[in-house]
Amino acid sequence: MKLKAIALAAAASIGISVGAANAEPVNLTLSGGNPGGLWSLLGAGMDRAVKAADSDSVITYQATGGGFANIGLLGANRTDLGMVHDAEVKLALNGEEPFQTPITNMMAIGYMYNWAPMHFFLRRDIAEEYNIDSLDDIATSGAPISIGINRSGNITGNVALFMLAEAGLDEATLTGNDGSFVRAGANEQGDLMQDRRIDMATNGIFIGHSSFRAIDENVDVVLLQIPQNVIEATNEAFGTSAYTIPANSYSKQPEAVQTMALGAMVVTTESMADETAYTLGKAFVENINEIRSVHKAMQQLDPDLMVSQTVLPFHPGAERAYKEAGLLK
Known part of the structure; x- marks a missing residue:
């Protein structure tokens, strides 16, 4: 019995030490x-x-x-x-x-x-010339648009390409309209927009991110609406969620924009x-x-x-x- 008591005490001691170890700092x-x-x-x-x-x-x-x-x-x-x-x-x-x-x-x-919603900023002159106010207007417009897409390895690039394809614009359609995809990071896209080297910027970052502010302040753009079927397909494919960019989040955006967010x-x-x-x-x-x-x-x-x-x-x-x-x- 005495040996058994000692064994139980030892086991209890081990249990206590294990518990203490579990409570140690991470x-x-x-x-x-x-x-x-x-x-x-x-x-x-x-x-x-x-x-x-x-x-x-x-x-x-x-x-x-x-x-x-x-x-x-x-x-x-x-x-x-x-x-x-x-x-x-x-x-x-x-x-x-x-x-x-x-x-x-x-x-x-x-x-x-x-709350990192996808944004699609298009130069206003192109939007007005080709009557584009929604993502699904681009494919049928025939507009020769250069579109900024985030660099390979950044998920927002994958999402932007998927959304454009769901809206009818794949690379073959875009190049057929004399447009192109241009790989560039968030801040680079802002610079490219200002220099007129791209016509559209795409990214999924917080509302009012510095790269978006640079576009909003220095380029006359419209923030395109996203069709509901594109939002739903994107959320299904990527596990993302629907999101509303409130009206007047940007200086020339009088209406709320429905999109999705990462x-x-x-x-x-x-x-x-x-x-x-x-x-x-x-x-x-x-x-x-x-x-x-x-x-x-x-x-x-x-x-x-x-x-x-x-x-x-x-x-x-x-x-x-x-x-x-x-x-x-």
């Missing part, structure tokens, strides 16, 4: 995007959130090529956390380009935003310990102001939004934290 790497971009700011906010819960916790931001690269790192278990767009996750789960095979080991920690989330893998994911979810909810404060565009973030993504299952540890907070049933 020390994780978050793969994001550009060093000075929004995702790097979100990384800093997440780091502050976990430090507010435990001053010894650390989330280290790692600059990468963006969501596609981060999914590759997660799929190979070479990073702890990754910032990814919902649209990129949908492609990865289905094994669609640029992924060779489905990547299925991902689990969500939390949604960070879902969202971004923090993702981990099945290999993360439940207690680690629980610690993250709990810290993010209880210290959400640390994340909100990184940029004015993040003021809309709230706990309900954080649990609203639907493209991935939540990690069981994070799910437990959200259930305790009354955010999930």
Whole structure:
């Protein structure tokens, strides 16, 4: 009996030490995007959130090529956390380009935003000459338009091409009208519009982003409407959501524009310990102001939004934290 009691005490001691280990500070790497971009700011906010819960916790931001690269790192278990767009996750789960095979080991920690709407700015002189006010007018207009598309590897380029194709404008139709696609990043498109080297800019970023402001302030443009069937097809293909750009968001936009918006989330893998994911979810909810404060565009973030993504299952540890907070049933 005495030996049995000693064994039970030892087992209890082991259980206590394991529990203590599970409660230890987190020390994780978050793969994001550009060093000075929004995702790097979100990384800093997440780091502050976990430090507010435990001053010894650390989330280290790692600059990468963006969501596609981060999914590759997660799929190979070479990073702890990754910032990814919902649209990129949908492609990865289905094994669609640029992924060779489905990547299925991902689990969500939390949604960070879902308000990065697709914009299609067209020069007003072309819009008026060819009677274009909606995306589906371009294909039948015969207009020789040079269209800016984000660089390969950026999901907004994939989405823009898909939406244009759904509206009847593929590359063959565009070139047949003496138009072309021009690959360029957000700020580059603004410069190209001002220099009249492209006629249309496309991107999915927050309303009032600096690149959009440059276009709005320096080029006479119209913001094209998007047909409902194009919005629905895009949301089905990419796991995105419908969105309304309010009237007068830009200086020459008197009417609201219906479109769709990309969202971004923090993702981990099945290999993360439940207690680690629980610690993250709990810290993010209880210290959400640390994340909100990184940029004015993040003021809309709230706990309900954080649990609203639907493209991935939540990690069981994070799910437990959200259930305790009354955010999930």
